[in-house]
Amino acid sequence: MLKGSKVGLRARHEDDIPILRTELYDDVVNGSRAEGGPWRPITPGSKDPRLVVDDTNQGSVPFSVVELDGGTLVGTATLWGIDNHHRAAHIGLGLLPSARGKGYGTDVVAVLCYYGFIVRGLQRLQIETLSDNAAMLRSAERNGFVREGVLRSSAWVLGEFQDEVLLGLLAQDWKPDSKA
Numbered sequence: 001m002l003k004g005s006k007v008g009l010r011a012r013h014e015d016d017i018p019i020l021r022t023e024l025y026d027d028v029v030n031g032s033r034a035e036g037g038p039w040r041p042i043t044p045g046s047k048d049p050r051l052v053v054d055d056t057n058q059g060s061v062p063f064s065v066v067e068l069d070g071g072t073l074v075g076t077a078t079l080w081g082i083d084n085h086h087r088a089a090h091i092g093l094g095l096l097p098s099a100r101g102k103g104y105g106t107d108v109v110a111v112l113c114y115y116g117f118i119v120r121g122l123q124r125l126q127i128e129t130l131s132d133n134a135a136m137l138r139s140a141e142r143n144g145f146v147r148e149g150v151l152r153s154s155a156w157v158l159g160e161f162q163d164e165v166l167l168g169l170l171a172q173d174w175k176p177d178s179k180a
Contacts, residue, residue, distance in 0.1 A: 004107035009063035016064045023096045074099035087123040105139035131163040145169045
């Protein structure tokens with residue numbers, strides 16, 4: 001497990017999937033804001049491609065996020081779009097509603113930076129988020145990410161186009177607060 005100051009990132013367990021599905025993806029509003037495509041229901045008992053881990057996919061590393069104090073599941077985190085030639089990847093995360101507003105997002109981003117820069121030897125990490133996602137923008141900027149641009153009207157979310165903010169962080173600009 002990779003450890004931050006508040007949370008740990010560990011392998012996805014089978015019993016995480018129903019909780020993550022129910023609390024993150026069955027909610028139409030949250031699911032629509034978090035995914036790159038339209039929300040759709042997943043049949044109970046079926047394999048949900050957003051949550052089931054494919055260990056053969058080298059371009060994505062999914063984690064379950066747990067509280068260090070007690071091990072309670074609080075969300076999901078992913079390093080995705082990993083490009084080993086250009087040494088770059090994207091960061092994504094989702095916190096359960098009960099875990100929001102506790103500083104976990106900032107800690108998750110910090111641990112993903114440690115994993116990307118130190119463990120994987122990447123040069124660049126990138127985040128794309130909706131322009132009104134203040135929590136993700138705050139978490140990214142607290143970890144040194146810089147706003148690099150706005151993708152105007154690039155996301156279709158619940159009947160309207162929304163802007164996305166593109167943020168980037170280079171290995172040489174990263175300042176880790178603590179070891180993961």
